[in-house]
Amino acid sequence: MNESVFQVANSTPLWIMAFIFVGIVMFQAIVFLRMAKKAAPDAGMTQKEVKTAIRTGFISSLGPSFAIAIVLVSLIALLGSPLTLMRIGIIGSAATESAAAGIGADAFGLELTSDNFSLEAFTTVVWTMSLGGMGWLIFTALFTKSLGKTQKKIEKKNPKTMALISTGAMLGAFGYLASDQMVTSINHTIAGAVALISMAIIMIVAEKADLSWLKEWALGIAMVIGMTSGYLTTFL
Amino acid sequence: MSMKAEKVIQQEFPSEKPNGLEAFHDRAHFWGRLTLFTLILMCLVPPLYMSFIVDAHPGWGPIFTGLVGYAGFIGIMWVLEPITYYPTLGVAGTYLAFLTGNIANMCLPCSVSAQKAIGAESGSRKAEIAGVFGIAIASLVNIVVIVMIIIGGTYILSVIPPAVENAFQFVLPAIFGAVLGQFAYKTPSYGLVAIVVGMAILFSPIFGLIKIVLCVALTISIILALEKNKKANA
Numbered sequence: 001m002n003e004s005v006f007q008v009a010n011s012t013p014l015w016i017m018a019f020i021f022v023g024i025v026m027f028q029a030i031v032f033l034r035m036a037k038k039a040a041p042d043a044g045m046t047q048k049e050v051k052t053a054i055r056t057g058f059i060s061s062l063g064p065s066f067a068i069a070i071v072l073v074s075l076i077a078l079l080g081s082p083l084t085l086m087r088i089g090i091i092g093s094a095a096t097e098s099a100a101a102g103i104g105a106d107a108f109g110l111e112l113t114s115d116n117f118s119l120e121a122f123t124t125v126v127w128t129m130s131l132g133g134m135g136w137l138i139f140t141a142l143f144t145k146s147l148g149k150t151q152k153k154i155e156k157k158n159p160k161t162m163a164l165i166s167t168g169a170m171l172g173a174f175g176y177l178a179s180d181q182m183v184t185s186i187n188h189t190i191a192g193a194v195a196l197i198s199m200a201i202i203m204i205v206a207e208k209a210d211l212s213w214l215k216e217w218a219l220g221i222a223m224v225i226g227m228t229s230g231y232l233t234t235f236l
Numbered sequence: 237m238s239m240k241a242e243k244v245i246q247q248e249f250p251s252e253k254p255n256g257l258e259a260f261h262d263r264a265h266f267w268g269r270l271t272l273f274t275l276i277l278m279c280l281v282p283p284l285y286m287s288f289i290v291d292a293h294p295g296w297g298p299i300f301t302g303l304v305g306y307a308g309f310i311g312i313m314w315v316l317e318p319i320t321y322y323p324t325l326g327v328a329g330t331y332l333a334f335l336t337g338n339i340a341n342m343c344l345p346c347s348v349s350a351q352k353a354i355g356a357e358s359g360s361r362k363a364e365i366a367g368v369f370g371i372a373i374a375s376l377v378n379i380v381v382i383v384m385i386i387i388g389g390t391y392i393l394s395v396i397p398p399a400v401e402n403a404f405q406f407v408l409p410a411i412f413g414a415v416l417g418q419f420a421y422k423t424p425s426y427g428l429v430a431i432v433v434g435m436a437i438l439f440s441p442i443f444g445l446i447k448i449v450l451c452v453a454l455t456i457s458i459i460l461a462l463e464k465n466k467k468a469n470a
Binding site for chain 1: 257259260261263265267268269271274276278279282283285286287289292293294298299301302303305306307309310311313315317318319320321322323324326328330331334336337338339340341342344345347348349352353354357360363364365366368369371372373374376377378383385386399401403404405406407408409410411412413414415416417418419420421422424426427429431432433435437447448451452456457459463
């Protein structure tokens with residue numbers, strides 16, 4: 001990034017916009033937390049279970065957030081801090097948004113890392129990321145209601161079916177995501193397989209010994225064991 | 237007819253009051269839409285600022301080319317991703333996850349962990365609310381961590397030993413494997429189905445982006461068929 005682009009990309013107005021994005025996301029999370037707290041008794045959740053769910057969310061999100069942050073830092077050099085914060089930290093994911101940045105730069109006819117990457121090229125990148133990322137937001141804003149109605153229809157017919165569809169959807173998505181990662185290298189395979197097995201063992205132990213705290217830590221522990229095994233086997 | 241259906245739901249999940257959650261869903265739609273539309277409008281501010289206040293407008297041609305390129309690259313996911321993840325996220329979870337992003341690598345794992353920690357059955361209202369807690373908290377934690385790292389930036393990362401940073405290259409298979417484990421420990425056959433279908437579709441010559449959707453559709457059909465069989469045999 002050349003000097004003039006760098007200065008605009010890290011200028012105060014863009015920082016202010018980035019913090020408005022942060023504000024919207026935090027506001028939404030807090031509103032939904034309060035809503036869920038109110039609805040918990042109607043869903044058959046006790047106060048204790050609410051606390052457990054909150055603690056589990058907190059513990060489980062630390063590892064993934066940290067992983068996101070590491071990828072993010074490598075993109076600051078390309079896009080500047082505020083845009084990285086807006087696009088990758090929030091809304092998008094590193095893979096999609098860095099591809100979008102490449103597409104935007106390409107549309108202007110320059111490489112992202114090119115020396116004569118101009119302010120106009122940077123603006124094209126900002127447009128591409130912003131408009132492209134809107135697709136998901138517009139679809140979910142407009143059609144989540146219809147999805148909800150479809151769900152209710154299925155539940156009316158047979159409540160058990162929705163439970164199976166939900167389980168199947170999760171298994172299908174993560175079966176694919178895990179396979180896709182695990183074929184990258186033998187170490188990735190080991191990381192995935194070890195995490196899977198550790199999780200199964202942790203959950204079985206937690207259930208047999210009635211250790212509810214262990215379930216809260218399960219994702220964090222399984223993730224660290226998997227990652228460590230993947231990393232350590234690179235030395236073999 | 238509807239009376240009958242409600243009775244069935246109550247038998248299935250005796251501790252739930254199905255009507256009590258109507259209000260929750262209405263509020264979720266209202267606030268979900270409001271926050272999403274606010275963010276959509278806000279998304280236009282940085283590019284408009286760059287084009288017309290900084291005065292670095294590249295012309296509409298390159299912007300259009302960029303958008304078309306983006307749509308060609310991943311536009312199909314605008315529609316497919318929300319539908320694919322909806323059965324697991326539910327109404328409120330969808331609004332939360334698509335606003336905060338990082339769905340597969342953060343939101344879903346946290347949602348499932350919260351559900352499993354309290355032993356809520358997938359697809360039940362209890363699971364839906366537990367998932368909302370999981371995702372909303374994850375969204376807040378993620379923002380705090382990211383803002384800290386962006387501001388503290390390179391300093392924080394320089395304190396981390398390189399070994400830890402290197403280990404993080406295996407974070408994705410570890411997260412995805414762990415989430416599979418959360419489902420597989422009770423019904424190992426489900427885990428096996430997921431991996432076999434995943435691998436089979438991964439290596440089949442299908443257009444890359446729709447593979448995950450196919451995988452979800454196929455796994456749902458297999459699970460439904462398996463359960464039907466179980467019932468028939470019982």
